[in-house]
Amino acid sequence: MSVEALPRFRAENVRGMLRHGLITVAFCCFIAAALAITQHGDWGAQMVYSLSIGLISWLFIDVGRLLISGHREILWPSGPWGYLLVAGGVTVGFLGGNAIGDAWTHQPMLDFGSFTERKLATTIIITVTATVCMCFFFYSLGRSKHMRSQIELAQRNATEARLKLLETQLEPHMLFNTLANLRALITADPPRAVAMLDRLNNYLRMTLSGSRALAHPLAAEFERLADYLELMSVRMGERLRYTLDLPDDLRGTPVPPLLLQPLVENSIRHGLEPQVEGGAITVRARQLDGRLVIEVSDTGVGLDAAQTSEGSGFGLEQVRERLATMYGDQGRMSLGAAPSGGTLATLSFPLPPQA
Amino acid sequence: MTPTALIAEDEPLLAQALKAELAVAWPGLQVLAVAGDGRSAVREALRLLPQVLFFDIRMPGLDGLAAAAELADSWPVGEAPMPQLVFVTAYDEYAARAFETQAIDYVLKPVQPERLRKTAQRLQQALAAQQQSKPPPAAADEALERTLAQWRQVLAAAGGNGSSPQPAPTAPLKMIAASEAGGSIVRMVPIDEVLYFEAADKYIRVLTATREYLIRTPLKQLLAQLDPETFWQVHRAVVVRSSAIEAVHRDEAGKLHLDLRGRTEKIPVSRLYGHLFRAM
Numbered sequence: 001m002s003v004e005a006l007p008r009f010r011a012e013n014v015r016g017m018l019r020h021g022l023i024t025v026a027f028c029c030f031i032a033a034a035l036a037i038t039q040h041g042d043w044g045a046q047m048v049y050s051l052s053i054g055l056i057s058w059l060f061i062d063v064g065r066l067l068i069s070g071h072r073e074i075l076w077p078s079g080p081w082g083y084l085l086v087a088g089g090v091t092v093g094f095l096g097g098n099a100i101g102d103a104w105t106h107q108p109m110l111d112f113g114s115f116t117e118r119k120l121a122t123t124i125i126i127t128v129t130a131t132v133c134m135c136f137f138f139y140s141l142g143r144s145k146h147m148r149s150q151i152e153l154a155q156r157n158a159t160e161a162r163l164k165l166l167e168t169q170l171e172p173h174m175l176f177n178t179l180a181n182l183r184a185l186i187t188a189d190p191p192r193a194v195a196m197l198d199r200l201n202n203y204l205r206m207t208l209s210g211s212r213a214l215a216h217p218l219a220a221e222f223e224r225l226a227d228y229l230e231l232m233s234v235r236m237g238e239r240l241r242y243t244l245d246l247p248d249d250l251r252g253t254p255v256p257p258l259l260l261q262p263l264v265e266n267s268i269r270h271g272l273e274p275q276v277e278g279g280a281i282t283v284r285a286r287q288l289d290g291r292l293v294i295e296v297s298d299t300g301v302g303l304d305a306a307q308t309s310e311g312s313g314f315g316l317e318q319v320r321e322r323l324a325t326m327y328g329d330q331g332r333m334s335l336g337a338a339p340s341g342g343t344l345a346t347l348s349f350p351l352p353p354q355a
Numbered sequence: 356m357t358p359t360a361l362i363a364e365d366e367p368l369l370a371q372a373l374k375a376e377l378a379v380a381w382p383g384l385q386v387l388a389v390a391g392d393g394r395s396a397v398r399e400a401l402r403l404l405p406q407v408l409f410f411d412i413r414m415p416g417l418d419g420l421a422a423a424a425e426l427a428d429s430w431p432v433g434e435a436p437m438p439q440l441v442f443v444t445a446y447d448e449y450a451a452r453a454f455e456t457q458a459i460d461y462v463l464k465p466v467q468p469e470r471l472r473k474t475a476q477r478l479q480q481a482l483a484a485q486q487q488s489k490p491p492p493a494a495a496d497e498a499l500e501r502t503l504a505q506w507r508q509v510l511a512a513a514g515g516n517g518s519s520p521q522p523a524p525t526a527p528l529k530m531i532a533a534s535e536a537g538g539s540i541v542r543m544v545p546i547d548e549v550l551y552f553e554a555a556d557k558y559i560r561v562l563t564a565t566r567e568y569l570i571r572t573p574l575k576q577l578l579a580q581l582d583p584e585t586f587w588q589v590h591r592a593v594v595v596r597s598s599a600i601e602a603v604h605r606d607e608a609g610k611l612h613l614d615l616r617g618r619t620e621k622i623p624v625s626r627l628y629g630h631l632f633r634a635m
Contacts, residue, residue, distance in 0.1 A: 180369055276395075
């Protein structure tokens with residue numbers, strides 16, 4: 001919900017209000033007709049009473065509603081104010097409408113004493129029921145409209161997040177440099193070119209479809225890391241060395257796809273790439289007190305120096321978010337200095353009960 | 356005379372590929388060396404004095420733009436004319452756009468033979484023109500100034516690493532929250548007291564007439580928040596208050612230095628920014 005105040009009588013609100021007015025008129029005509037037929041009354045008089053009561057209530061409630069909460073997104077006052085507004089609308093509408101009706105039919109103004117008790121009760125009941133029904137009807141209408149727009153907004157946000165994710169994973173600079181290397185290899189070393197193309201193929205397939213699956217085995221996650229690191233080591237040559245360490249008994253552990261990818265990417269981009277001599281990356285999985293602990297460490301320039309370069313925030317935020325979605329507060333991630341001088345990212349979450 | 360070139364590219368395969376493609380597109384060109392990072396590119400260029408530079412933009416240590424800026428400063432113009440500069444980039448939207456507008460030559464990776472041949476032709480023409488005119492000193496100065504102006508514009512337009520958009524201009528800074536050198540106290544320093552900024556490693560030194568403070572904002576970000584009339588960049592790492600400049604000195608080597616009112620140290624002026632101080 002936005003915090004900033006909107007104009008109370010913005011075009012969209014006024015349009016909504018006039019629509020309510022039209023529906024109210026139709027509804028009042030219906031009541032007048034029903035009364036005229038059942039009580040064999042005067043059509044014109046019934047119409048005047050009904051329309052006057054209805055329109056005054058409508059004006060009071062709708063204008064009051066916008067005055068109280070028109071600057072917010074939910075156009076209905078919260079708490080007791082809503083009920084008070086309807087009660088006020090009923091009272092003002094009843095008195096004002098009857099006054100106009102009495103003037104039209106040349107009867108003593110608001111002389112309810114001359115009514116039979118039953119007639120007074122009927123009029124009040126009709127007014128109250130009709131107003132409450134209309135208000136409830138409009139309230140539900142507005143509510144479902146608001147919900148619809150909220151759902152649309154959420155969907156839009158989700159799509160945007162997905163796009164952004166894809167953009168970071170398919171970073172154009174990485175892609176074009178990889179293609180340039182591939183082009184060089186095709187003439188220089190065809191078998192290596194084919195191997196590289198296969199890695200690129202795996203990497204692209206995973207990136208484009210990976211975010212849809214909920215989980216895959218840790219072994220598959222390490223395979224994908226190997227694809228990425230192998231691609232990068234073709235590009236960086238001797239400047240990149242890596243170790244992937246996955247114990248056999250953890251191979252089948254389900255993890256969210258591409259969970260580790262952003263961490264390895266950060267290590268390369270912000271840790272090793274700025275360093276002339278390059279460095280090493282180690283990804284290690286182990287079991288500790290019923291939890292899976294994964295460490296991504298590098299011998300790069302370190303957190304301090306990397307902080308000045310932009311762009312690592314989104315990747316980390318994304319890892320945190322995915323951990324939180326999958327494991328709640330049981331999923332943890334920390335970022336610190338590696339003993340070897342680079343950066344060490346550690347994440348841990350409970351191992352699923354062994355089947 | 357055989358034309359000579361230097362390639363700066365951190366990805367070994369791509370460096371080899373560019374060399375191979377150049378051998379086809381420009382058989383007469385002799386590639387003197389291939390440097391794997393910005394620092395060694397500068398070192399090798401100064402040692403070998405090639406006529407053409409092919410610089411990758413994203414390189415470890417010193418990126419291609421910064422390496423070019425450093426070369427502009429330290430190039431011995433008396434010994435050899437400023438080299439022709441060609442940037443090689445995989446995907447640097449902003450940098451590429453800057454080159455486009457400044458008509459600076461650049462080549463996209465993967466390098467297309469056709470495109471490279473055109474570049475080679477242009478370079479050959481430029482070198483031929485340089486040789487023919489064997490210019491009197493005045494014309495040489497003019498040519499140098501033209502080259503410098505071109506480099507200056509590219510470096511300014513492409514920004515620090517060429518991969519991110521320029522930060523949106525914000526309202527000029529009034530106060531700077533800076534830590535005192537060696538201390539844990541943060542001082543609020545009015546911008547009006549600052550005489551100059553100097554980038555040093557991870558920090559920027561903020562100097563007033565009497566004191567020195569440190570901030571961690573990158574120079575590029577800081578520049579965006581300073582009034583360009585009040586503060587001038589005179590060097591890759593130095594931004595001075597223009598009204599504090601008292602005198603400009605030229606030493607025997609032709610290098611410029613500034614005296615600032617209120618400071619005793621000499622401030623170096625990069626060759627790229629020398630045009631600011633030409634006598635009116």
